[in-house]
Amino acid sequence: MRVHIPSALRKWTAGREVIDIPMALDMRMSAGEAIETVAGEYPGIRDRVLDEQGELRRHVNIFIDGENARFIGCLAAQVKADSEMWIHPALSGGAN
């Protein structure tokens, strides 16, 4: 599967925009596990996407194969070998 890194976090992935996670065709993984896998190689990602309790940060969205993960189980949402996962700051609107 492929994990797409938002521009704000690419300094922690040596500039890489897409991280490949090899998975066997019949394998399943949770979104949380996918993030941990990325963080294993790029530790700067972990604390910026998850808080210290392992929860997805409030203003970070994850899209899996076109769906906002918050609607399909959040970090428990399943990814497959051909899934595309996007990590993105929730950045709309605002009174800021």
Place this chain on the structure above:
Amino acid sequence: MNSAAKLSPRAGDVLVMVGTVKGAFLFLADRNRREFKMSGPHFLGQSVPSVAFVGGVAARILVGNKSEHWGAMVSWSDDFGANWNEPTEGNIKFPRGGGDALNSIWTLETETALGPDTVLAGVDPAALFRSDDRGETFRLNEPLFNHPDRPRWNPGFGGLCLHSIVVHPQNPKRMYIGISSAGLYRTDDGGETWTTCVNGLRVHPDVPGATLCPHKLRIDAENPSRMYLQSHPGTYRTDNEGRSWISIEGGLPSEFGFPMVAHPHRGGTIWTFPLTADAYRVPPNGQPKVWRSRDGGASWEALSRGLPERDGYFTVLREAFCADTLDPAGLYFGTRGGQVYASNDEGDSWRMLAEFLPPVLCVKTVAME
């Protein structure tokens, strides 16, 4: 400037209503728009994210005030701020048992083709409310609240807010509303049914599954088929009542910004206040500028005479930039840094009306008849 003064407007005067995070302020001047009297703060300690004026026989100022403790509601003054009425019970409420609770009132729309006594309110969590008694009591628009799209609306960074309401100037059964971060909806039957009208708009982020995040929608003064939209990202125009949108951001320094202002009587003239994108939201290069188009967005010019030339990092929110109906049109915007700027010449030059207010959330203006 004379503050906390009792305001006694006369015909031809211009009233500027400013809502901030710590109360509302009113500014009044005659048609020369040189010397403004200020009154306020009103509702000190409450945030005032929306204001509006209800005309007719008895002029009324409405505010959508919010106490962090006691909640949000619409309050009003019938004597230009000398006295205020708060509703005994919250007048904008979600149905009991539903799970939704009012966060704040993002916009109050008055003086529409629905009549002088009708007030429309856009709130967070996204919903539309309507009053027919000049803002004292409101009813929820159920068809929009129960729209089948609702489960897919993503809360934006500022919350799931209904921030823009446009009523067709001749046909009151047609309305458009904008919701961050859901999109634009149109009704042709006075709010019984709603359909999206977002063909041509870019989503944010540019990722499968992301939703639309329009920021401010305005209608052209002369051609009601034409509307202008500041979105996230992008600046757009429709010429066919929302059926499709084209990009008009070419020439602007950024595709991000909050407000959009349309000239009140001259078609094709609009103003925006671009900000650097996304995470930063400050004027590009620390140089705050208003941008104006005279041709519906085909070309733009930067206007900054009287604005800080550098090190200017304030933000102007979508509800905080407006135009008055005089000729030449006057413009007013408030910043998160607490300043209010005014122009008497459609943006060619600017001066500060106020410098030390709390962060400004909304600015509206009306010329007294």
Place this chain on the structure above:
Amino acid sequence: MNSAAKLSPRAGDVIVMVGTTKGAFLFLADRKRSEFKMSGPHFLGQSVSSAAFVSGAAARILVGNRSEHWGAMVSWSDDFGANWNEPTEGNIKFPRGGAAALNSIWTLETETALGRDTVLAGVDPAALFRSDDRGETFRLNEPLFNHRDRPRWNPGFGGLCLHSIVVHPQNPKRMYIGISSAGLYRTDDGGETWTIAPGRRIRRTRSPSFGMPLVDRFGNPWMINREQSA
């Protein structure tokens, strides 16, 4: 004023560090304090709720920066803002498996009797962290975090924040901390035990205190009660 300038302070200069909701700004002037040079914004887009200066052979500017998306942490510059270092992993974190997650860093206290390399951080939710490597890594003060009073601490209007830290100027084992809206606590053993510190000179109020504690040069505690403002 010259903005985004590279600052090169000299002995006697005064530096003013300003954290805002959208970044940090540094102002530098000579001892006359008439003409200030400005540098910034640094960490544009992040809110900078605390800043501090660590002196010594290599001067360091610390900020408690917070991205609405990526969380809060302590970052630092060793060349007066020309370059900044962000920690790879969050350097202020609550223990895994608990309920607390860092909201923001309210105060950074340096140049105390604990020594030049020690930095204390007060955060929301209320807790005290200590660094002995000039702000790069921090450890939670567990006795305060696990204080038996904790269940009764009410979040103030600004959150449950530890906003004030005062170390006795001669006795580094004595410290005072202030928490909104919980009160003023004192330790006499370097943070192993904490007791609420009303004291004779502190005026009782009906509601839990949210004042700012001070220690005068004789080591006497005073508290200024002040309104919590938004």
